[in-house]
Amino acid sequence: MRTRVAIIGSGPAGLLLAQLLDLSGIDSVIVERQTADHVSSRIRAGILESGTVDVLRKAGVGERLSAEAIEHRGIYLQWPGERRHLDFVESANRAVYVYGQTEVTKDLLAAREKAGQQAFYQADAVALHDLTTDRPYVTFRDADGVAQRIDADVVVGCDGYHGPSKRAMPGRRSWERAYPFAWLGVLAEVAPSTDELIYAWHEDGFALHSMRSDTVSRFYLQVDPAERIEEWSDDRIWEQLASRLHLDGWDLKTGPVLEKSVLPMRSFVTTPMRHGRLFLAGDAAHIVPPTGAKGLNLAVADVSVLADALVALLVDASPELADAYSDTALRRVWRCTHFSWWMTSMLHRHGDDFDAQLQLAQLRRVADSAAAARELAENYAGLPIAGGVHG
Numbered sequence: 001m002r003t004r005v006a007i008i009g010s011g012p013a014g015l016l017l018a019q020l021l022d023l024s025g026i027d028s029v030i031v032e033r034q035t036a037d038h039v040s041s042r043i044r045a046g047i048l049e050s051g052t053v054d055v056l057r058k059a060g061v062g063e064r065l066s067a068e069a070i071e072h073r074g075i076y077l078q079w080p081g082e083r084r085h086l087d088f089v090e091s092a093n094r095a096v097y098v099y100g101q102t103e104v105t106k107d108l109l110a111a112r113e114k115a116g117q118q119a120f121y122q123a124d125a126v127a128l129h130d131l132t133t134d135r136p137y138v139t140f141r142d143a144d145g146v147a148q149r150i151d152a153d154v155v156v157g158c159d160g161y162h163g164p165s166k167r168a169m170p171g172r173r174s175w176e177r178a179y180p181f182a183w184l185g186v187l188a189e190v191a192p193s194t195d196e197l198i199y200a201w202h203e204d205g206f207a208l209h210s211m212r213s214d215t216v217s218r219f220y221l222q223v224d225p226a227e228r229i230e231e232w233s234d235d236r237i238w239e240q241l242a243s244r245l246h247l248d249g250w251d252l253k254t255g256p257v258l259e260k261s262v263l264p265m266r267s268f269v270t271t272p273m274r275h276g277r278l279f280l281a282g283d284a285a286h287i288v289p290p291t292g293a294k295g296l297n298l299a300v301a302d303v304s305v306l307a308d309a310l311v312a313l314l315v316d317a318s319p320e321l322a323d324a325y326s327d328t329a330l331r332r333v334w335r336c337t338h339f340s341w342w343m344t345s346m347l348h349r350h351g352d353d354f355d356a357q358l359q360l361a362q363l364r365r366v367a368d369s370a371a372a373a374r375e376l377a378e379n380y381a382g383l384p385i386a387g388g389v390h391g
């Protein structure tokens with residue numbers, strides 16, 4: 001089989017890239033390990049930067065998003081006895097949008113079906129070959145166990161942290177930070193008890209009140225990475241959330257828990273993001289802890305830059321943008337890696353009581369100083385996708 005671009009992975013990065021290429025008349029084939037249903041039902045990210053929304057609209061998948069996404073002007077920062085609102089629109093001139101990764105994925109899957117481009121789900125033993133030639137190819141076994149080979153002009157690894165693409169890059173360098181805590185994520189069928197997200201520092205550990213819709217809320221609790229989910233009954237979860245999010249005069253609504261799981265927290269970057277005719281995008285090249293809501297947004301930013309580079313390379317035979325892709329993408333990756341690390345370090349209880357006082361001083365500074373609030377707002381609401389990330 002022959003295509004212009006072989007895409008490994010059908011998460012948001014792979015699906016969006018396929019869609020943007022299709023709009024420019026470039027055909028692609030997606031190879032994915034899971035079923036399409038599995039891919040679209042994974043409960044993950046839920047906050048979109050305004051730049052991400054612009055890219056999704058440009059990709060032709062903005063209709064339901066425009067109708068259903070909930071616009072947030074900012075977030076609340078909380079520490080015991082205080083809940084302070086940061087207004088991103090006021091300080092950075094842009095809002096963020098609540099729209100689940102599940103919904104983004106469903107919209108992209110529907111668009112791909114409409115475009116009639118080919119995809120192989122439940123693919124096994126995916127391997128990449130001849131990446132430093134003009135004729136790279138990908139091999140795998142399809143859902144029926146039949147050996148397949150896709151010849152392409154370019155291969156793009158959108159296969160997340162565990163996928164094979166980055167391992168096919170010789171001489172790459174990786175940077176990693178494992179955090180000494182994890183998040184217990186909870187999806188609950190209950191109306192949010194807040195109009196915008198609450199990020200709460202607490203003596204017993206961080207808590208986040210997020211949401212997915214008017215009827216579904218998302219919560220996170222800082223826990224030990226070795227914590228077993230069986231030790232967290234629904235009652236214990238609600239009791240801890242009520243305690244860590246407590247504010248006089250405010251009540252937390254509770255409801256049936258739909259899903260709960262423990263998520264490890266790490267920062268990871270691998271460089272370069274290109275080797276010959278192989279390009280990496282999204283979680284295949286970098287992981288951020290979710291505190292800054294950057295994972296999905298970074299994947300979209302990578303793909304936006306890469307789609308332009310591949311159109312220039314494959315349609316106009318102009319290699320400059322493709323040659324610059326890794327450096328261009330990494331500038332934003334490292335900025336977002338720093339922001340995600342900074343938010344994580346400020347909000348999670350770790351270290352000793354001296355560290356706790358430093359965290360509280362930092363939180364008060366962000367809430368009280370227009371300059372400090374603006375720094376958080378610009379990063380959270382999203383820096384420009386191409387270039388200019390250092391302001």
Ligand SMILES: Cc1cc2nc3c(=O)[nH]c(=O)nc-3n(C[C@H](O)[C@H](O)[C@H](O)COP(=O)(O)OP(=O)(O)OC[C@H]3O[C@@H](n4cnc5c(N)ncnc54)[C@H](O)[C@@H]3O)c2cc1C
Pocket residue numbers: 008009010011012013014031032033034039043044045046047101123126158159160161162163164263281282283284290292293294295296297299
């Ligand atoms: C459990 C979890 C919770 C998260 N929660 C949040 C959150 O609350 N907020 C936030 O901002 N971000 C969150 N993230 C991060 C965010 O979801 C990711 O940054 C985003 O999914 C990146 O998209 P992607 O397409 O690059 O990677 P992925 O969505 O991981 O997609 C990669 C795809 O590649 C496929 N694949 C893997 N190996 C192979 C193979 N061998 N062959 C073929 N296909 C393969 C996978 O099945 C997957 O479909 C979370 C991530 C995880 C894992």
